Amino acid sequence: MLPHIPPEILEAYRSASTSRPRRSDAERLNEARGSLTGYDCPVCRNKGLIYSETEDGYTVSRPCECMDLRRAQARLRASGLQSSMEVYRFDNFRMGAQWQERxxxxxxxxxxxxxxxxxxxxxxxxxxxxxxxTAIAGALLGQGKAVRYMLWREASAQLKACVNEPEYERLLRPYKEADVLYIDDLFKTGRGEGGRRKPPTPGDVNLAFDLINYRYISRAATILSTELTIEELLETDEAIGSRVYQRSRGFCFSFPADRAKNYRLGGGA
Ligand SMILES: Nc1ncnc2c1ncn2[C@@H]1O[C@H](COP(=O)(O)OP(=O)(O)O)[C@@H](O)[C@H]1O
Ligand SMILES: [Mg+2]
Ligand SMILES: [Zn+2]
Known part of the structure; x- marks a missing residue:
């Protein structure tokens, strides 16, 4: 045993290890600090791993329980909904009128x-x-789903600008593949001369079809808000409108123009 260690060092080592048991690799690893941010975990010291020793002396690791929380935080950040979710909730949606309750x-x-x-x-x-x-999206995030928020006007402008480049698919993929996609203000465009809304361009329609058809085929949960009624969406593009209509059965709400329902103007309360 240990033939090359000088006797005085061996002696020192032995006396040290009898007075204070030598720490195992696992113990030393567990004491080290890691560099994960967001949540300060007293259990794994922000390494995300817990080390232990098996009976036959191997050092093994397992994920710390804080990793679930860290993944949830990352999903929330990636969703793009972090701040609006705090404002738009089910519990502060008032039901002064029956249509609001439904x-x-x-x-x-x-x-x-x-x-x-x-x-x-x-x-x-x-x-x-x-x-x-937004309240729906927040609740689904809480169930552990990867939810992605797409503000149509911003995201579509960015995507249309690179439609013939490899960048296009790379930017579109997260919206196509999210567990849940929430598109806010689909087909919202600026106002043209005379203050009338400009109809969506062929570029808008192609982009929306690409996305909606992908999610239609993969049966991926999708939440849509738009200032068009379902009839107007069908008139704008029947391929898009009919897919939305078919998938949203039981959850298809269209409000025809009626200023009395505008909450900003005191409606519904
Ligand atoms: N029933 C309601 N209870 C509480 N606040 C509401 C209600 N309906 C609308 N609001 C508020 O009115 C404003 C406009 O609502 P919003 O959801 O943006 O309307 P839309 O998207 O239909 O144009 C928001 O501040 C929203 O929180
Ligand atoms: Mg809106
Ligand atoms: Zn931890």
Missing amino acids: FKLAAERFVREGGEAWFFAGGQPGVGKTHLC
Whole structure:
């Protein structure tokens, strides 16, 4: 045993190890600090791993329980909904009118069923479409789903600018493949001369079809808000509108123009 160690060092080592047991590799590894940020974990000291020793002397590691929490935090950051989720919740959506009650109860049922269905909220501005769609997205995030938020006007401008480049697929993929996609204000465009809304361009329609058809085929949960009613969406593009209509059965809400329902103008309360 240990033939090359000078006797005085061996002696020192032995006396040290009898007075204080030598720490195992696992113990030393567990004491080291890691560099994970976001949550300060007293268990793994921000390494995300817990080390232990097997009976036959191997050092092994397993993930720390804080990794679930860290993944949830990362999903929330990636969703793009972190700040609006705090404002738009189910519990602060008021049901002064019956249509609001139906709208909210359906949104809550959608979360409970949380599967392959789509949720469509279209039409009159200010009726709480963004409010309830955001509350749905927040609740699904809470169930551990990877939810992605797409603000149509911003994201479509960025995507249309690189439509013939490899960049296009790379940027579009996260929206195509998210567990849940929430598109806010689909086909919202700027106002043209005379203050009228400009119709979506062929570029908008192609992009929307690419995305919606992908999610239609893969049966991926999709939440849509738009100022178009489902009829107007069908008129804009039947291939898109009919897919949305088919998937959102039971959760298809269209509000025809009716300023009295605009919450911003005191409606519904
Ligand atoms: N029933 C409601 N209870 C509480 N706040 C509401 C309700 N409906 C709408 N709001 C609020 O009114 C504003 C406009 O609603 P929003 O969801 O943005 O409308 P939309 O997307 O339909 O245009 C938001 O601040 C929203 O929180
Ligand atoms: Mg809105
Ligand atoms: Zn930990």
